[in-house]
Amino acid sequence: YRHGEASEVVVNTPNGAVVFGEHQPLVVVAGPCSVENEEMIVETARRVKTAGAKFLRGGAYKPRTSPYAFQGHGESALDLLARAREVSGLGIITEVMDAADLDKIVEVADVIQVGARNMQNFSLLKKVGAQPKPVLLKRGMAATIEDWLMAAEYVLASGNSNVILCERGIRTFDRQYTRNTLDLSVVPVLRKLTHLPIMIDPSHGVGWSEFVPSMAMAAIAAGTDSLMIEVHPNPAKALSDGPQSLTPDRFDNLMQELAVIGKAV
Ligand code: PEP
Numbered sequence: 001y002r003h004g005e006a007s008e009v010v011v012n013t014p015n016g017a018v019v020f021g022e023h024q025p026l027v028v029v030a031g032p033c034s035v036e037n038e039e040m041i042v043e044t045a046r047r048v049k050t051a052g053a054k055f056l057r058g059g060a061y062k063p064r065t066s067p068y069a070f071q072g073h074g075e076s077a078l079d080l081l082a083r084a085r086e087v088s089g090l091g092i093i094t095e096v097m098d099a100a101d102l103d104k105i106v107e108v109a110d111v112i113q114v115g116a117r118n119m120q121n122f123s124l125l126k127k128v129g130a131q132p133k134p135v136l137l138k139r140g141m142a143a144t145i146e147d148w149l150m151a152a153e154y155v156l157a158s159g160n161s162n163v164i165l166c167e168r169g170i171r172t173f174d175r176q177y178t179r180n181t182l183d184l185s186v187v188p189v190l191r192k193l194t195h196l197p198i199m200i201d202p203s204h205g206v207g208w209s210e211f212v213p214s215m216a217m218a219a220i221a222a223g224t225d226s227l228m229i230e231v232h233p234n235p236a237k238a239l240s241d242g243p244q245s246l247t248p249d250r251f252d253n254l255m256q257e258l259a260v261i262g263k264a265v
């Protein structure tokens with residue numbers, strides 16, 4: 001069980017320090033699944049910033065089930081994230097899949113994401129643990145809570161104490177109506193077991209944008225410290241995860257609803 005106080009992860013963004021933690025305001029991370037082009041990422045950054053998000057998310061390197069699906073624009077997308085950071089002042093969260101890309105990602109990102117599929121890539125965990133930026137560790141789709149906490153331990157043991165745990169849904173038997181089963185029970189369980197800050201990603205959790213707002217609110221009711229929400233200016237045309245992405249207008253509405261029920265956004 002956890003010993004001592006909840007720890008806080010402080011991230012210095014161009015707009016100032018943002019703190020993830022149990023006793024801090026809710027932190028919202030928003031943006032597209034993939035960085036597609038300059039116009040869309042900059043527009044999304046502006047819109048989610050206005051709505052109250054503190055971080056822009058967007059993948060440059062995408063872990064796709066099919067090798068024939070869009071794989072992300074790679075290094076050129078990192079330049080676009082840097083541009084969006086400059087324009088909006090938002091912190092940037094993006095995924096590392098290959099340790100060979102880590103140095104380039106660290107130059108642009110304020111938080112380094114390790115995705116569900118790499119949660120137990122121990123050599124990658126050691127490398128992200130040996131660089132200075134905070135790490136967002138997503139739960140593997142079939143990982144137990146113990147597996148997940150031990151994966152976090154790899155990062156901590158490598159010298160990086162700034163780890164945020166993100167629940168993104170576990171494998172479900174009902175693929176017809178939900179993409180995954182969002183396991184909100186992790187919020188109280190993690191609170192008991194660990195001092196690390198908690199994030200909930202309802203977008204990957206349910207897989208359909210119409211269900212995202214309810215589960216975002218449920219996550220706040222359960223006591224999450226932060227949320228990750230996929231937002232795309234034109235979900236129907238998205239190169240990945242369009243069906244689960246909110247439009248900027250819908251995201252703006254959601255943020256207003258969250259402010260009413262939640263910790264101040
Ligand atoms: C993502 O955040 O776009 C992503 C690929 O997430 P996950 O690793 O949770 O599937």
Ligand code: MN
Pocket residue numbers: 033034204230240241
């Ligand atoms: Mn996605």
